[in-house]
Amino acid sequence: MSEQEHKDIFEHWLQQHQALLFKVVRAYAVQKADQDDLFQEVCLQVWRSVPRFKGASAVTTWLYRIALHTAITWKKKVRRREEQNILYVRETPQHEIPPQKNAQLEWLFSEITRLDKIDRSIALLLLDGFSYKEMAEILGISESNVGVKIHRIKQRLTKRAAENQKNHTYGL
Amino acid sequence: MDFKDLQKVWNQQTNEPMYIIDQQALYRKVRRRASQADRIARTNEWGMMIIAVLTSAMLLWIGSDTAYQIVASVAMLGTGAYVFWQRRLRLASLSQQPGSILAELDQAIANANYLVRFAQTFVYWFLLPTALVTIFRMTQREVDPWRWLFVLGSFLLAFLLVRWELKCKHLPRKQALEELRETLTKEVA
Structure with missing residues (x-):
C-alpha cells in the first residue's frame, strides 16, 4: 500500500466514521484536554491499523474494536499517571467541541x-x-x-x- | 422509561457533528507520532544488535585466541541474530489482523512477557557471566587502563540500560495489561 493510499483510506475513515470515534472518546474522557489526548491516540491507532484491514469485518466493527481497545488502555495509563502524580504537557488540541x-x-x-x-x-x-x-x-x-x-x-x-x-x- | 427510549436519545446524535477536525493538521500529528513510536522501537532493536556485534568484536580483540573468546563471540553474534529475528517477527505481526480486544490483549501480554524474559535472561545468563569471565581473563594478563575502562564501561552501560528498561517499561506495562485482562474477563457475579 502506498503512502498516498494509506492517507486516503485514513482520511476517508475519519470523515465517514468520526461520530463513532467521538462517541468512544466522549465515553472515556470527560475533560476537554483528555478528550483531545484520547482522540489523538485513537487516530494514531486507526492510522496504524489501515494496512492491517483486510475487509474480514465491517469498517465500523474494526474501528470500534480499535477505538475501544485504545480507550481502555489509555484510561489505564491515565489512572496510573494520576496515581504517580506525574505532570505532563498536553499537545495543542486539533479540534473544537461546540457546546x-x-x-x-x-x-x-x-x-x-x-x-x-x-x-x-x-x-x-x-x-x-x-x-x-x-x-x-x-x-x-x-x-x-x-x-x-x-x-x-x-x-x-x-x-x-x-x-x-x-x-x-x-x-x- | 425503558431502554428503547434511551436508544432514541442516543440516535439523536448520529447526524450531529460534535467536533470540527482540521484533517490535515491531525494527519500531520498522527504521522509524526507514529514515526516517533516506530523510531523508538527501531532504535531499541538496532541498539541491541549493535551492542551484540560490538561486544562480539571486543571479545575477540581483548587477547589471545582461546576457545572461550571464540565461543563467547559467536554467542554474542547469536544474540544479535536473535534480536534481528524477533524484529522480523514484530514487523510481520504488524501485518496480521487482530481478533478481539481480548486476543489483542493476550498478544500484548505475550509480547510483554517475552520482553521481560529476554531482559532477565540477557542480564543474568549472558551479560553477567560474560562480564565476569572477561574481567577474570583480563586480570590474568597485562591490559591497558583505557581498555579496562572501555570494557567495564561497556558492560556497566549495557547492564544499566537493560535493567532500566525492564523496571521502568516492561514490568509496569506487563502488570497493567494483566490487570486489564483480569477486568475484562472477570465473571459477572
Missing part, C-alpha cells in the same frame, strides 16, 4: 462515563445496535457474559433515567 445542546444526550453520556471501563464499551456497542455476537467478538468474551453484563447495564441506566425523570433534572 452540547442536547441535555438528554448529555445526561446519557454522563451516565455512561459512570460505568466501569468494560461496561462502557458494552453500553456504547449496545446503543449503536451491535448484536450480542458482534459484541462478544469485539471484546473476546462469551455471549452469555455479554448478556449478563447488558442486563445489568440496562437495569442501571433505566433506573437512573427513572430517578432523573422523577427529580425533573432532565427533560425527557
Whole structure:
C-alpha cells in the first residue's frame, strides 16, 4: 500500500466514521484536554491499523474494536499517571467541541462515563445496535457474559433515567 | 422509561457533528507520532544488535585466541541474530489482523512477557557471566587502563540500560495489561 493510499483510506475513515470515534472518546474522557489526548491516540491507532484491514469485518466493527481497545488502555495509563502524580504537557488540541445542546444526550453520556471501563464499551456497542455476537467478538468474551453484563447495564441506566425523570433534572 | 427510549436519545446524535477536525493538521500529528513510536522501537532493536556485534568484536580483540573468546563471540553474534529475528517477527505481526480486544490483549501480554524474559535472561545468563569471565581473563594478563575502562564501561552501560528498561517499561506495562485482562474477563457475579 502506498503512502498516498494509506492517507486516503485514513482520511476517508475519519470523515465517514468520526461520530463513532467521538462517541468512544466522549465515553472515556470527560475533560476537554483528555478528550483531545484520547482522540489523538485513537487516530494514531486507526492510522496504524489501515494496512492491517483486510475487509474480514465491517469498517465500523474494526474501528470500534480499535477505538475501544485504545480507550481502555489509555484510561489505564491515565489512572496510573494520576496515581504517580506525574505532570505532563498536553499537545495543542486539533479540534473544537461546540457546546452540547442536547441535555438528554448529555445526561446519557454522563451516565455512561459512570460505568466501569468494560461496561462502557458494552453500553456504547449496545446503543449503536451491535448484536450480542458482534459484541462478544469485539471484546473476546462469551455471549452469555455479554448478556449478563447488558442486563445489568440496562437495569442501571433505566433506573437512573427513572430517578432523573422523577427529580425533573432532565427533560425527557 | 425503558431502554428503547434511551436508544432514541442516543440516535439523536448520529447526524450531529460534535467536533470540527482540521484533517490535515491531525494527519500531520498522527504521522509524526507514529514515526516517533516506530523510531523508538527501531532504535531499541538496532541498539541491541549493535551492542551484540560490538561486544562480539571486543571479545575477540581483548587477547589471545582461546576457545572461550571464540565461543563467547559467536554467542554474542547469536544474540544479535536473535534480536534481528524477533524484529522480523514484530514487523510481520504488524501485518496480521487482530481478533478481539481480548486476543489483542493476550498478544500484548505475550509480547510483554517475552520482553521481560529476554531482559532477565540477557542480564543474568549472558551479560553477567560474560562480564565476569572477561574481567577474570583480563586480570590474568597485562591490559591497558583505557581498555579496562572501555570494557567495564561497556558492560556497566549495557547492564544499566537493560535493567532500566525492564523496571521502568516492561514490568509496569506487563502488570497493567494483566490487570486489564483480569477486568475484562472477570465473571459477572
